[in-house]
Amino acid sequence: MKGFLERMQWKMAGAMQGRRGADSLSNTLVVAGIVCLVLSVLPHMGLFSWPALALLAYALFRTYSKNIAARDRENEAFLRATEKPRRALSIGRKKWENRETTLYFKCKGCGQELSVPRGKGTLRVVCPKCKTETVKKS
Ligand SMILES: [Zn+2]
Structure with a gap:
């Protein structure tokens, strides 16, 4: 059995040689496809x-495509277009992970x-971007 696997x-590995x-982008397409598939099972959907x-x-076509340059361009365009939401998501995840040790807030100036x-008493915070000073209880 092990030999077969x-x-x-x-x-x-041989079949994937020279393929993208x-x-x-492909992973996102697969996730979106699965979401649509799950929705399609619901009544009237x-x-x-x-x-x-x-x-x-x-997604399958892109994964098995041999035109690697074209697929790279598509993937780069996708990454550029989704940069802001991906960054917001990553910041949100970081805030959630550090919620017990770090207090996050927005600068009043910018x-x-x-x-x-957290837990360091009252702190004076100077925004590195606009130099607005904020006093924050941590
Ligand atoms: Zn600021």
């Missing part, structure tokens, strides 16, 4: 099976996200 692994493989099929087919360690 190893042979399959080698065959897969999965990237951020059957129409979602078409975008699900299209998204998954396009809206820049600032942070101070």
Whole structure:
């Protein structure tokens, strides 16, 4: 059985030679396709099976494509277009992870996200962007 699996692994590696493989855009397409697929199972939502099929087919096409330069350009355009929401998501995740040790707040002058360690008493914070001074109880 182990030999069979190893042979399959080698065959897969051979089949993927010179192909693009999965990237951020393909992974996002697969997730969107699965969401559409789940929606299509719900009553009166059957129409979602078409975008699900299209998204998954396009993700497969991109993953097995041999035109690596074109797929790279598509992926870069996708990453550029989604930079802001991805950054907001990553900041949100960081805030949630550090919620017990760090206090996050926005600068009153420019809206820049600032942070101070919790439990250090009253702190004077100077915004690095606009130099507005804020007194914050941590
Ligand atoms: Zn500021």
